[in-house]
Amino acid sequence: MPELPEVETARRLIADRALGRRIADVDDADTFVCRPHSPGQLRDALAGRALTAACRRGKTMWCETSGLDGSAAPGPELGIHLGMGGRIIVVSADGQAAEGGGPRRRAARPHQPRWDRFTIEFADGGRLVLSDQRRLGRVRLDPGLGHLGPDAEQVTAAQFRDLILKGTIAVKARLLDQSKIAGVGNLLADEALWRARLAPSARVNTLRAADADRLRRALRAALRSAMAKGGVHTGDMIAARRPGGTCPRCGAEMRHGTVGGRSTWWCSREQEARPG
DNA sequence: ACTCGTGTTAGCTG
C-alpha cells in the first residue's frame, strides 16, 4: 500500500490530529518493528513530551518532539516507516478514530487490534497507533535521512537526469532505489513508466536526456493524480495490471514479468524494449 | 499441507 501519496496522507493525519498532545505512555513491545531499540526505550524517550511537527521525505516520516517540562531543548525525532502495509490511526480524546496510510479501497481488510505494533497513549485519553499486519513497518528514534535521495515530488529535472541515467541497471530498478529518488514504489514505478511509454527493463544507459525528462514529468503527473484521488491504486494503468488486462490507451495486451525483483506490468505495444 | 505471491528495505555477494 504505502507509497509516497499514502505516506503523505498519514503525515497529514498526524500533523492535523496528533500534535501538541502530551504523551503519557508508549507501547513499544514489538521488538521487530521497534528494532534496534529494546522494550521501554521508546517510552522512556517520549513520555512527558509532545509531537510538535510531522515531516516526510519519500516514504519515510519523522516527528519532532518537545522538550520535557517546557525545556527549550527539543526531544529526539520519532521515525515512522509504514513498510508494506502499515497504517496510522489517530484516536481523539473523545474516542473518534481517523486513519491514514492504508488503501482507501472498500475491499481493504478492516483494521484488527492485534495488528497494533506501536502505540502512543496521550494524556487526554486518545492515542496514535501504527497498525501493520505484516510487521514490516518500523519505528525508531532519530532515523536520519542520509540514505535517501531527494523526494520524488521535489527532485529537479537536472538532478533527475543525473540520478537516473548513471550506470546500466534497468530503469524500473533505478526508480525503486530510494537512495536515488525517494518515494517511488512498485505500482507508481509501473504507472510512471507506462505514462512515459518507456520499457521497464530498458537499461538506463540506453535512455536519452529527453527520456529522463519525459519520465520525470510522467512521475510528477502520476503523483499528483494519486494524491488527488486517494492513493497509487487509483492510477490509470493499475486496473489493467492483471492477467488478461489491456492497455487503457491503445487496447493492446498487457505483459507481465519480473524487473528489479518486483512484479512488473507493461503495454506490449507502447513499452517494448529497444535493443540496447 | 505446501508453495507462491504481495504496495518495502537492508544486507550480502560477485
Place this chain on the structure above:
DNA sequence: TCAGCTAACACGAG
C-alpha cells in the same frame, strides 16, 4: 561502486 539476490514478516490463494 554497482547490480542482483535473499531474508525479515504475515497471510490469502491455488
